[in-house]
Amino acid sequence: MPQPAAHHTPRYRSPYQTSSAASRPEPQSRMLAVASRTRDKSAPTILSLAMPFLLTTATGTATSPRPLIPSSPRRQNPTTPHLRPPPPARRLPGFPAAEPGAPFLPRPPRRGMASLAATAAAAAAAEVTHLTQRDAAEIDEQLMGPLGFSVDQLMELAGLSVAAAVAEVYKLSEEHTRVLIICGPGNNGGDGLVAARHLYHFGYRPSVCYPKRTPKPLYSGLVTQLESLSIPFIPAEDLPHDLSREFDIIVDAMFGFSFHGTPRPPFDDLIQRLISLSVIGNSDKKPAIVSVDIPSGWHVEEGDVDGGGIKPDMLVSLTAPKLCAKKFTGPHHFLGGRFVPPPILNKYGLKLPPYPGTSMCARIRKAPSVDISSLRENYISPELLESQVMPDPFDQFLRWFDEAVTAGLREPNAMALTTVNREGKPSSRMVLLKGVDKQTFVWYTNYGSRKAHDLSENPNAALLFYWNEMNRQVRVEGSVEKVPEEESEKYFHSRPRGSQLGAIVSKQSTVIAGREVLQQAYKELEHKYSDGSLIPKPEYWGGYRLTPTLFEFWQGQQSRLHDRLQYSQREVDGNTAWHIERLSP
Numbered sequence: 001m002p003q004p005a006a007h008h009t010p011r012y013r014s015p016y017q018t019s020s021a022a023s024r025p026e027p028q029s030r031m032l033a034v035a036s037r038t039r040d041k042s043a044p045t046i047l048s049l050a051m052p053f054l055l056t057t058a059t060g061t062a063t064s065p066r067p068l069i070p071s072s073p074r075r076q077n078p079t080t081p082h083l084r085p086p087p088p089a090r091r092l093p094g095f096p097a098a099e100p101g102a103p104f105l106p107r108p109p110r111r112g113m114a115s116l117a118a119t120a121a122a123a124a125a126a127e128v129t130h131l132t133q134r135d136a137a138e139i140d141e142q143l144m145g146p147l148g149f150s151v152d153q154l155m156e157l158a159g160l161s162v163a164a165a166v167a168e169v170y171k172l173s174e175e176h177t178r179v180l181i182i183c184g185p186g187n188n189g190g191d192g193l194v195a196a197r198h199l200y201h202f203g204y205r206p207s208v209c210y211p212k213r214t215p216k217p218l219y220s221g222l223v224t225q226l227e228s229l230s231i232p233f234i235p236a237e238d239l240p241h242d243l244s245r246e247f248d249i250i251v252d253a254m255f256g257f258s259f260h261g262t263p264r265p266p267f268d269d270l271i272q273r274l275i276s277l278s279v280i281g282n283s284d285k286k287p288a289i290v291s292v293d294i295p296s297g298w299h300v301e302e303g304d305v306d307g308g309g310i311k312p313d314m315l316v317s318l319t320a321p322k323l324c325a326k327k328f329t330g331p332h333h334f335l336g337g338r339f340v341p342p343p344i345l346n347k348y349g350l351k352l353p354p355y356p357g358t359s360m361c362a363r364i365r366k367a368p369s370v371d372i373s374s375l376r377e378n379y380i381s382p383e384l385l386e387s388q389v390m391p392d393p394f395d396q397f398l399r400w401f402d403e404a405v406t407a408g409l410r411e412p413n414a415m416a417l418t419t420v421n422r423e424g425k426p427s428s429r430m431v432l433l434k435g436v437d438k439q440t441f442v443w444y445t446n447y448g449s450r451k452a453h454d455l456s457e458n459p460n461a462a463l464l465f466y467w468n469e470m471n472r473q474v475r476v477e478g479s480v481e482k483v484p485e486e487e488s489e490k491y492f493h494s495r496p497r498g499s500q501l502g503a504i505v506s507k508q509s510t511v512i513a514g515r516e517v518l519q520q521a522y523k524e525l526e527h528k529y530s531d532g533s534l535i536p537k538p539e540y541w542g543g544y545r546l547t548p549t550l551f552e553f554w555q556g557q558q559s560r561l562h563d564r565l566q567y568s569q570r571e572v573d574g575n576t577a578w579h580i581e582r583l584s585p
């Protein structure tokens, strides 16, 4: 295998490089999928979040620290201004004034993995409004009348929500690529056409079945847009006999809130085909059925009256759930249509779950519990090739770190730090990387903490960055030392005053009687320094820096054929050089 040119760096001798340190165990961390209990196979196995676990083992030797020039990664503030509740709305004729404490006040949600779970829990706790057929139609009219929306706009946002929700639950992978969108004659069908376009741009392979085309410019425009993307339109009679073989996901966009009576041809047959797909045991692998606004064929208010209707895996309610959604028992219920203005919320007293961050969809019901052993993503990522990586692992790290920041990942500087004590017992925790330069990784902590204790006994440590959304992991191993006092002093005073007080209050890792102890101490300090005077850095608080001897860059790939490139140090002509090798996944 061709090897990239070795990169030479000057050699340093570590103050820790004593014979005893060299014999101490060196921690290694990597993400593993953990097999767990067996489960009821009929229960939903869908995952929306990967669940990383850290496994730490101990082996190895010590290494050498280098001078530090820290550059702080971007600070993330969970209460950034764009998350504030919106200002009160202007009053419109026919609508009540927006009141303070109106039922819907978007709480400041936090983006990312934790926030999804929190949103789901909050949504589950809150009572969500369900609309009658009449109210749904009335809201539609008001949006497109006095409230100034056009049908095109609402349809675009509705279809985008559907595509976003599909992509959130059925992440793009080998198992979830081929989507059939069945579109009806009305606006529900229009939502389906829009969703097809967005799914295409998200990387899915959509096909559309649109048997009763509406001769209006809005619809013919949507069809033209799909044709320009070479998205196939399949006549109902030409649909493959076994939909399970040809499609991973079927989007039901046949009927929405204007449905009445019993389905007429050709939709009666199409609905029947979806019903037979839902019958358990009909096929080894069934496509997921996603219904837009209402499961087609269901009564808009009563739901699946005789119990013989389609049983979607997912429902994306638009604007607000309709009454029939109370009967939906599938694992994934989402809200879409992030356009409802306060006059509508107030007039109808709508209680809806908040949309997390910039998301176009919000989970209404709690996500189903997940069988950990079934958690398996089939990653689709760009290849990580020896010929493309930087010869210096710090440059490669900074390149990936920049990409993680650009991708909007929440706290990409969060890393698992694994330390090992004198007895060889490892321990891991998340810390925030506060500086990285050409030689070291820096973070700050309490010198009385368990990690500090471990490091005083054994300077070997491992760092692990896991950027789930990018299918990337970086392992860094090396030796740790304290940063100079003046460095810690400088960083301490750059922190928000609240964090400075928090650092003084917390005697980290010691047992305390209760939360009140911290709150009381914090209050007293807050009072003491209320004049804005300098808060002195406590002696027991400061930084550490790790000088790596090993890096591994991991990029998830399809069928578990992941890329793993390891950088280790070699002696070349009396210098230390980074050597790159590919490891088997």
Ligand SMILES: NC(=O)C1=CN([C@@H]2O[C@H](COP(=O)(O)OP(=O)(O)OC[C@H]3O[C@@H](n4cnc5c(N)ncnc54)[C@H](OP(=O)(O)O)[C@@H]3O)[C@@H](O)[C@H]2O)[C@@H](O)CC1
Pocket (backbone or CB within 6 Å): 136, 139, 140, 143, 154, 155, 158, 184, 185, 186, 187, 188, 189, 190, 191, 254, 255, 256, 257, 258, 259, 260, 261, 262, 263, 264, 267, 292, 293, 294, 318, 319, 337
């Ligand atoms: N603000 C909002 O709320 C937004 C709403 N949006 C979306 O609009 C949807 C409502 O759209 P919609 O009003 O066009 O009606 P929809 O349900 O698509 O179907 C009507 C068509 O079906 C037909 N049809 C009816 N019964 C039938 C039967 N038994 N068998 C056969 N055909 C039957 C009916 O024909 P007709 O009975 O009139 O002859 C008509 O052609 C809503 O659910 C949401 O998805 C978003 O786009 C944006 C924001």
Ligand SMILES: [K+]
Pocket (backbone or CB within 6 Å): 188, 252, 253, 254, 255, 256, 291, 292, 293, 294, 295, 296
């Ligand atoms: K539908």
